[in-house]
Amino acid sequence: MVGYLMYGDSMESQMTLNLPTNKVCTKVAIYTTLVMPITKYALILTPVATAIEGGFSEKHKNKRCVKSMIRVGLLISTVIMACVFPYYESLMAIVGSFFVVLASFLLPCLCYLKISSNLRCVWNCEQMGIVGIFVFGILAGILGTYSSVYELVT
Numbered sequence: 001m002v003g004y005l006m007y008g009d010s011m012e013s014q015m016t017l018n019l020p021t022n023k024v025c026t027k028v029a030i031y032t033t034l035v036m037p038i039t040k041y042a043l044i045l046t047p048v049a050t051a052i053e054g055g056f057s058e059k060h061k062n063k064r065c066v067k068s069m070i071r072v073g074l075l076i077s078t079v080i081m082a083c084v085f086p087y088y089e090s091l092m093a094i095v096g097s098f099f100v101v102l103a104s105f106l107l108p109c110l111c112y113l114k115i116s117s118n119l120r121c122v123w124n125c126e127q128m129g130i131v132g133i134f135v136f137g138i139l140a141g142i143l144g145t146y147s148s149v150y151e152l153v154t
Contacts, residue, residue: 045074090152097144105137 019026049070060066082088109130 041078045071045078049074087152090148093148094145094152097148098141101137101141101144105133105140109134109137 019029049067052070052074053067056066085091113127113130
């Protein structure tokens with residue numbers, strides 16, 4: 001909405017296309033936008049690669065060649081997944097909406113209620129707030145999953 005107020009009807013779908021083309025700060029913003037996914041990919045795959053390396057024997061897991069082969073194999077498998085499943089981002093949105101809601105809203109509330117519950121059934125403001133967060137999490141999970149499935153189907 002702010003972009004529409006700034007640029008009006010001539011607003012492009014990607015924000016970087018709206019920036020002036022002859023300024024250095026525009027080029028810095030575009031290159032930063034390009035570099036961010038590359039660095040995030042490396043940060044996300046490092047624990048996966050480390051876990052795979054942990055499965056090898058001590059003799060092989062510290063060799064540079066083995067580490068490189070594991071990382072190249074992960075990269076190739078990611079490219080194959082992107083080619084085989086062209087709507088992979090929609091599938092990940094479905095899984096993400098479910099698990100983010102589960103890990104961020106539902107499980108902490110349930111664990112807190114389990115840990116702090118005493119055997120009496122008295123409802124205080126704190127417990128009602130936790131139940132409210134729990135209900136909000138369920139609604140957010142349903143809406144997020146529904147919108148992801150709807151986007152995948154249409």
